[in-house]
Amino acid sequence: MGNQITIKGASEMPMISISLGNMDWNKTGAWRAQRPFYEDKTPPCSAACPAGNDIVSFIRKITEGDFEGACNLIKEENPFPGICGRVCFHPCESKCNRGSFDEPISIHALERFVADFASRQNKMIEGNTRRVKEKIAIIGSGPAGMSCAYHLARFHYEVTVFESESSAGGILRSGIPSYRLLKDILDREISNIESFGVEIQTGIPFGENLKLEDLKDYQAIFIATGAHRSRALQITGERGKSVLSGLDFLRGIHLGKRVKLGERVAIIGGGNTAIDVARSVIRLGKEATLLYRRSKEEMPAFEEEITEALEEGVKIRYLVNPIHIHQKDGLKRLECLRMELGEKDESGRRKPVHIPNSNFFIEVENVIIAAGEEIEISFLPKGIEKREGIVLTQRDGSTGIQGIFAGGDLTSNQRTVAHAIGSGKKAALAIDCYLRGKDTEEAIRQILIGEGPSLSIFRHLHPEERPMNPHVVTFEELNMDYFEPLKRERESKRGVRERIKGFGEVTSTLTESIAIEEAERCFSCGTCNQCENCYVFCPDASILKAGEIFSRQVDYDFCKGCGICFSECPRGAISLKEEAR
Amino acid sequence: MKKVITGNQAVAYGVILSRVDVISAYPITPQTTIVEELSELIASGRLNTRFLKVESEHSAMAALIGASTGGVRCFTATSSHGLAYMHEMLHWASGARLPIVLVNVNRAIGPPWNIWSDQSDSLSQRDTGWIQLYCENNQEVLDTILQAYRIAESVKLPVMVVLDAFVLSHTSEAVEIPTMEEVDPFLPPYCPEYLIDLLEPKSFSVIATPEYFLEFRYKIQEAMEQVPEVAKKVDDDFRLRFGRGYGAIERHGKEEAEILLITSGTVTSTSRMVIQKLIERGISVAGIKIKRFRPFPSEEIYEEIKGAKKLAVIDRNLSAGVGGIFAQELRASLYSKEERPHIFGFISGLGGRDITPELIEEAVQYTREHPRPEEDILWLGLKK
Numbered sequence: 001m002g003n004q005i006t007i008k009g010a011s012e013m014p015m016i017s018i019s020l021g022n023m024d025w026n027k028t029g030a031w032r033a034q035r036p037f038y039e040d041k042t043p044p045c046s047a048a049c050p051a052g053n054d055i056v057s058f059i060r061k062i063t064e065g066d067f068e069g070a071c072n073l074i075k076e077e078n079p080f081p082g083i084c085g086r087v088c089f090h091p092c093e094s095k096c097n098r099g100s101f102d103e104p105i106s107i108h109a110l111e112r113f114v115a116d117f118a119s120r121q122n123k124m125i126e127g128n129t130r131r132v133k134e135k136i137a138i139i140g141s142g143p144a145g146m147s148c149a150y151h152l153a154r155f156h157y158e159v160t161v162f163e164s165e166s167s168a169g170g171i172l173r174s175g176i177p178s179y180r181l182l183k184d185i186l187d188r189e190i191s192n193i194e195s196f197g198v199e200i201q202t203g204i205p206f207g208e209n210l211k212l213e214d215l216k217d218y219q220a221i222f223i224a225t226g227a228h229r230s231r232a233l234q235i236t237g238e239r240g241k242s243v244l245s246g247l248d249f250l251r252g253i254h255l256g257k258r259v260k261l262g263e264r265v266a267i268i269g270g271g272n273t274a275i276d277v278a279r280s281v282i283r284l285g286k287e288a289t290l291l292y293r294r295s296k297e298e299m300p301a302f303e304e305e306i307t308e309a310l311e312e313g314v315k316i317r318y319l320v321n322p323i324h325i326h327q328k329d330g331l332k333r334l335e336c337l338r339m340e341l342g343e344k345d346e347s348g349r350r351k352p353v354h355i356p357n358s359n360f361f362i363e364v365e366n367v368i369i370a371a372g373e374e375i376e377i378s379f380l381p382k383g384i385e386k387r388e389g390i391v392l393t394q395r396d397g398s399t400g401i402q403g404i405f406a407g408g409d410l411t412s413n414q415r416t417v418a419h420a421i422g423s424g425k426k427a428a429l430a431i432d433c434y435l436r437g438k439d440t441e442e443a444i445r446q447i448l449i450g451e452g453p454s455l456s457i458f459r460h461l462h463p464e465e466r467p468m469n470p471h472v473v474t475f476e477e478l479n480m481d482y483f484e485p486l487k488r489e490r491e492s493k494r495g496v497r498e499r500i501k502g503f504g505e506v507t508s509t510l511t512e513s514i515a516i517e518e519a520e521r522c523f524s525c526g527t528c529n530q531c532e533n534c535y536v537f538c539p540d541a542s543i544l545k546a547g548e549i550f551s552r553q554v555d556y557d558f559c560k561g562c563g564i565c566f567s568e569c570p571r572g573a574i575s576l577k578e579e580a581r
Numbered sequence: 582m583k584k585v586i587t588g589n590q591a592v593a594y595g596v597i598l599s600r601v602d603v604i605s606a607y608p609i610t611p612q613t614t615i616v617e618e619l620s621e622l623i624a625s626g627r628l629n630t631r632f633l634k635v636e637s638e639h640s641a642m643a644a645l646i647g648a649s650t651g652g653v654r655c656f657t658a659t660s661s662h663g664l665a666y667m668h669e670m671l672h673w674a675s676g677a678r679l680p681i682v683l684v685n686v687n688r689a690i691g692p693p694w695n696i697w698s699d700q701s702d703s704l705s706q707r708d709t710g711w712i713q714l715y716c717e718n719n720q721e722v723l724d725t726i727l728q729a730y731r732i733a734e735s736v737k738l739p740v741m742v743v744l745d746a747f748v749l750s751h752t753s754e755a756v757e758i759p760t761m762e763e764v765d766p767f768l769p770p771y772c773p774e775y776l777i778d779l780l781e782p783k784s785f786s787v788i789a790t791p792e793y794f795l796e797f798r799y800k801i802q803e804a805m806e807q808v809p810e811v812a813k814k815v816d817d818d819f820r821l822r823f824g825r826g827y828g829a830i831e832r833h834g835k836e837e838a839e840i841l842l843i844t845s846g847t848v849t850s851t852s853r854m855v856i857q858k859l860i861e862r863g864i865s866v867a868g869i870k871i872k873r874f875r876p877f878p879s880e881e882i883y884e885e886i887k888g889a890k891k892l893a894v895i896d897r898n899l900s901a902g903v904g905g906i907f908a909q910e911l912r913a914s915l916y917s918k919e920e921r922p923h924i925f926g927f928i929s930g931l932g933g934r935d936i937t938p939e940l941i942e943e944a945v946q947y948t949r950e951h952p953r954p955e956e957d958i959l960w961l962g963l964k965k
Contacts, residue, residue: 010796010803015737016678017797018775019784026784541779 028540032561032579038552039575041469041526045092045107047450050418051078051147052425054458055092055107056527057466062110062519067512071118074111076458078421079150079193080143082185085112086507087176088418089302097525100475103488105522106510112491113515115185133157134219134435139206142170143417144224144408146193147424148431151457153196155432160218161198164205170226171409172417174251175273177280178503183254207379220431222397223380224408224424227373227415233268237325238369242332246273246370253280253503261286262365266334268322269370270299275306277370278314282500288314289362293321293339298349308506311496319352323359325367334362375410389413396430396440397423405431422454429460473526473572482533482570489518528552528573534565582758588749591719591756592658592684592742593618595726597628598764599682602653605633605644609663610696611746612686616658638663642670642681649679650785652776654730657681660746661688661702668706671739675710675801677786680733680740680771682726683711687846687897688746689932697933698746700846700898704874704906710801712740712808713874715845719754721872724825727759727768731815734771736804746933748847759823767822805876812873829878832885834867835860840948841886841922842868843894845907848936852895855941866945871907879914886915891923893948895941895961897930904928904958925954929961936961 005020007013014020045055053074061070074081085108096104133156138145141163149159167173169186194200204210206225215221230245232238242262246269252259263286267278270292281288290309292299295318299306310316324335338358341350377386383401385392390411397405407423409415426444433440444452447459450472459466491507493499499506510518530550535543542559544551554565566574586594592615596604604623606616622628633648635641638659645655659667664685674681685703689695703713714729716722722744729740744750777785789797809829820826834842834856844852849870856868869885871878886892896905903909908926915921927944930936940961947959 007793010799013793013796013800015774015800016676016785017787017789017793019787023782023784541782 027557028560029557034561034576035579036554036565036574036576038528039469042450042472043525044095044472047472048091048095049454051421052449052454052456053077056524059519059522060529062515067114067117070114080189081111082115082189085115086181089416097475097523102485106489106518109491109510110519113510116509136220137215137218138222140170140224141168142226144420144424147421148222148428149198150193151425151428153198159198161200162204162210163202166203168200174254175247177276179506182505212381221404222427223406225410227375227409229374229376230369231372231374233369235323240327243367246277246368249277249368264364265366266291266364267368267370272301274370275301275309277368279309279312282312283503290316291320292318293352312500330365332364336360397427426455477572478523479570486521489514524571526572533568537564537568583755584758585753586756587751587753588719588722588744589614591723594758595723596656599730601630601656603631603648603655605635605641606657607635607638607641609660611750612658612660638666639670642667645681646674649681650777652773654771655681658684660686661690664702671706671709674739678737680737682729682740684742686744686746686750695932699931703743704898712738714742715872716744717849719756723756728815728819731768732812735811736807738804745847808876827872829873829881831870837888838867839865839890841889841892843892845871848895851938852941855938877910889922891948893925893944895927895929899928923953927959927961
C-alpha cells in the first residue's frame, strides 16, 4: 500500500474525492467470486464437417486477406479443398448459427475460393519426403484412400497407393461429372498429395494383379476400394442390350468414350448418381426422364442438384417403379407400376408399395440404372467381416485381421466424399497408433471435434496449440447485439442454355472482394477473433494488451469478476467459472 | 455574420463554436430541435463531435459525467420533466466538479400536461450546485454558451444556460454569429485538472467519510464564491472581443428610482418597453434584469437598489407554500442589510401564459399605490 497522507483541512485537500497515488496497490481481484477466461469452443460448422475442417479459422484468414494461410489451414485436415468446395453437400451450412439469424455462410463457396486462389499463387504446403517409419499400402485412390495416404505421409510413413484404374482419384474421377468437378482440380490436389512423397501405382487391380500376399513388406494396409457396382433392379430385361449402369455410363463419359444413346433415356433411381447421369444425358443432347419409386421428399439426392437438374430440363417422375424392360429392335418399352407410400421402413422413409393393376408403359431408347451402389467383395481376404452390404470395422477402421484397416464407401452407408475423407483420416490415425503401440481409442478421444465423430489431425500433431472446449456453441449463446442482417453471397451460375452445351463447370469461383465480404459475415462462433469488445467494455481495464496487440489475457489482480466481458462477447469465446473458496 | 435564427439554433451555433467533443441528449419538447440540428450536422460529417444516443436524460447526464471525467468538453440540452429526471446526476456533475454545460429550455412541469414556458423546472434544481444563467434574447443565448464554458472550466462547476420555451426557443431573431477564428482565442481548449488515464489509474469520487465530506462541500461553495469575479472577467473579455456583454444583472430605466422592477428571462424585454412608457409619464421606475441566478448576485443587486423604496419582483414560477423563488431569494439576500426596501412578490405567466405589458403596468401600479404588500404572494392576471 502507498504511504498514508495526513490532511489537516480543506486547503490541503484535492478538489474532488480522488486517490492521490495510483491504485495499483488495491488488488480488487481479491473481490472476485467468478473468473472469466478465454476459452474457444467448438463451432457447429466444424462439428458437422465429416472431414473435420477448421472452418472458423480458415474463414478468419480470408477476412485478413491471407488466402494461402486459409488454404493451409484446411489442408491441415483435408487435402481436397478444391474438391470439397465443389462437391461436398456442406452439412456445415445447415448447422451454421447464422442460419438462425439471416442465412448461413456460403462455406463451400469460400472453401472453393480459397483452394482456387491459393493455387493461382502456385504455392503448396511443403511436402515432407523424409521417411523414417514403416511402409504402408493403401488400396484405392479415392477420397478415403488419398486422405489416409496424405495424413500418413505427414506422419512420415512411406506410403504406396494401389489403384486399379489408369489414373488416381477413384469415384472423384470416374463418378463425378466434370461440370461439377473439373479434372484439373482433381489432378492438382492429387499431385499435391504426391508431393508429400506418396507413391501412386495405377493400373493394379486388387485381387487380380495384386494379392494380399504381395504386400508382406508393408506393416499396415488400408483398404478403400469404394462401392462401384451398380445395384441390380432384379427385373426382367435389365441385362439386355443398351441397358447401362449409372457408374459405367459416367466412367465412359469420363474416359471420353463415345456413348451411344437414343433420343429418349430413362434413368432409374433417386440418388446423386441418378441425377449426375440424367444431367450428363442432357449434356449429350438427349431427353432424360428420371424414374423414382418414392416421392420428392424421400429423394436422397441433394436438393440443389435436383433443382439444377430440373432447370436443365431433366424430367422427374415420382412414385413409378419399372418392373419389366421389354425390348423390340432399338426401342424399349419400360413397363412400370404406379406406387403409393405406405408405412415407414427401417430407413425412416415411407415405403413405396405397388398400386395393383396400375401398369403402364414408357417408351425409351435407353435405360440407365442408378439405383444405388454395392461394394465388390470377391477380392476381400478371409477374416474380414461383412454385413448388410458393408465391411464391418471397429470405430478406428480396424478389421478382424491385424494390421488391415478399411474405410470409405466400403465400410459405410454414408457415402459422401466428406465422409470418405474423414474415414481415411481416422484410419491414418489408427494406423499410426497401431504401429506406435498407442491406445487408438484414447488418441481419438483427444482430438474429437465437439462430440465427434470428426477428428482434428492438427490437434494430433500439435496437442498444445489451439485448445478447444468440445462444447458446440448454440445460437442462443451468441450476442446478436453486435450483428446486423447481411445478404448471403453466392457463386454465380452460368445460364441453363449455356451450361447444357457441354461439361464445363456450372458455377464459378467467388471473386476476391465477394469472398472477403462473405467471410466477414461469419459469427466466428466460440472462437475469439480479437474484436476487442471485452477490452472496450471491461470496467476495470483488466483485459490486457501487449502494446497494441490484443493478448487474450485477463489481469486477475484487478478483474472483479463482473462478467460483462462474458455477456458482451458476441461469439461465446469467454467462459466464467466460480472461484474456489 | 448576422443570421435570423431561433433560440434553439442559437444554442446549436454556440455549441459548434465552442468545439464541444461529446454531446449526449434525449429529445423533449421544446428542446428537441437543438439536438436535432446538432445530430444532423454530426451525421453529415460537418461537425466533428461524438453524439451518444441514450434512453433517458438520466443516462444522458451520466454519459457526459463519464466523458467529462475523461477530460473532454461536453454538452446536453433538456427541458422540464427531462431536467427533473436528470436530478440525481446533476448533483453528481457538480460534486465531481465537471464543467459540463447544459441548456434548459424553460417549460412547466406537469400535471396538468403543459409544454409552455415557466421557470419551475430549472429553479427546482437550484440546490444542485450548478451555476444558472438566464437569457433574454437569442443573441444572449449564443453568447452565454460561449461564456458558460469558460466560466465552468475556470471554476470547475457545471453551468445551466436557461431560455424560455417558444418565446425564444422557436422564435427567430437576428443574431450576430461570430466566426470560429474569433471564438477560439476567447475559449481555449479545456485543460482538466484530473482525468481518467489508464497509465495513471486513480479512483474517482471515492467515499469521503464524515471527517472530510464537509470540506468537499466547502470547496464547492468556495468555487461558487469565485464565480462573480471570474464571470465578470469573462464578460469583460467578451465585450472587448465581440462588443457585447451582459453582467450578472443589468439595470435599465431611470438612474434613481423609487420602484425597481425585477425580472428574468424574456419578461425583461417587455418590461423595458413598459418602463420607458411609465418614465415618460413621469413615474420614478427602473428595471433590473437578473441573468445569473446561481450563485445569487446578492452584492451586485444590493449596489443597484440603494435608494429604492420598493422592489416589484415578477416570478414566472411558484414554490407552493412560499411564493416566487426570485422574490424569496431577494428577501433572504437583503435581510442582513441596513437598507431593506419592501419586496412585492408577483406571480405571473405560469405554464406559458403571456405576461403582457398591461400586467406589468398593473404590477408597477399596485406597488406605487401600496406602502407595503398586502400579501406575500401577489397574483397577476389570476382569474378568480
